[in-house]
Amino acid sequence: MIALAAPLIYTALGGVFSERSGVVNIGLEGLMVIGAxxxxxxxxxxADTLGAITPWVSIVVAMIAAMIFSLMHAVASITFRADQVxxxxxxxxLAVGLSLFLVKLIYDKGQTDSIQELFEKIDLPVLSKIPVLGxxxxxxxxYVSYLAIVLAFVVWFVIYKTPFGLRIRSVGEHPMxxxxxxxxxxxIRYMGVMISGAFAGLGGAVLASTVTLDFSHSTINGQGFMALAAMIFGKWHPLGAMGAALFFGLAQSLSIVGASLPFFKDIxxxxxxxxxYLLTIIALTGFIGRADAPKALGSPYIKGKR
Structure with a gap:
């Protein structure tokens, strides 16, 4: 659950930054693709040059690439005031088409080779000793999966306890x-979109580096939209988004290990x-509680216009 939820948490946190600043970011899926x-x-x-640190450096590079890629969305929706959706x-x-074209060009097949330099699996000190739950x-x-949960609290602090977070929320509620x-x-809106790009790129990179271990057309298969749903399900709140992402991660894990569980093996x-995907649709339709978006979400700001 935690391994599958971590990419959703990272991407949903990115969505919080973008949409709290007033810019709808349907492109989270594409940004995850670029990151992966x-x-x-x-x-x-x-891998041969960097050795064991390769996975860590690769996710940093993926964050930078997705952040740069997100600039296209920022320029279109903020500067040129295009329809954000x-x-x-x-x-x-563009992300799917470009990445698959480059994979075909580089590897002459529909997917990359599998990576050999992987993140090391660990037992968390102290916590892993807790009876049953540990x-x-x-x-x-x-580590990179547990970091997602820690980062959700960091983002909560930034959004609600710092001057920068206040500015993010203010331009999303009442930019004038x-x-x-x-x-x-x-x-501020440019920064919100670019931060969302970095987080979504991180989410895609973590998913590819810990779950699929290669890149193909199915590496990112709706996870960006799940993260978007988690953000809405969590009412545009970092901790709410994390909880929703963990819920979706649990649903994804059941599709993998359900056959070995007593109750689910008969399903x-x-x-x-x-x-x-069913839970994503339910969350996006607002079935589970009312979710009020930032008031200026999706509205381009024109200076001086009332």
Missing amino acids: FVAIIFNLTF VSGVAINF KIFFSNGY AADTMGVNVTR PAVYLLILP
Whole structure:
């Protein structure tokens, strides 16, 4: 559950930054694709040179690449005031098409080779010694997966306890009021979108480096939209998004290990495979509680216009 939820947590946290600043980011899926693609290609290319630190360096490079890629969405939706949903969808199509074209060009086949330099699995000190729960939740996992949970609390602190977080929230709720107080709305929104790109790239890189171990057309298969749903399910709150992502991670894990569990083994496998996407639809339709988006979400800001 934690391994599958971690990429969703990272990406959902990125979505919080973008949408709290007032920019809809449907392109999280495409940004995850770029992150996964760059992380795997970098790992395969530099594994012999960098050795054991290769996976860590690869996710940093993936974050930078996705952040740069997200600039296209920022320029289109903030500077040129294009429809933010259309821009996000274009990012998704472009990311998939470009990455698969490059894979075919480099490897002359539909997917990359499998990476050999992997993250080391660890038992968390102290926590793994807790009876029953320690073995279930804190043993045989990845540092990078547990880091996602820690990072959710860090993002909560940044969003709600720092001047930068206040600016992010203010331009997403009432950009004109923020502008009159001297906040540069355009700059803050650019920063929100670029941070979301970095987090989504991190999410894609972690998924590819810990779960699939290669890159193909199915490496990122709806996880970006699950992360978007987790963000909405969590009411645009970092900790709420983390909880929703853990819930979706559990649903995904059931589709993998459900056949070996007493209650779920009698359920046809196809239903367990459908479950994560069904829960995503339920969350996006607002069935589970009312979720009020930031008031200026999706509205381009034109300075001086009332």
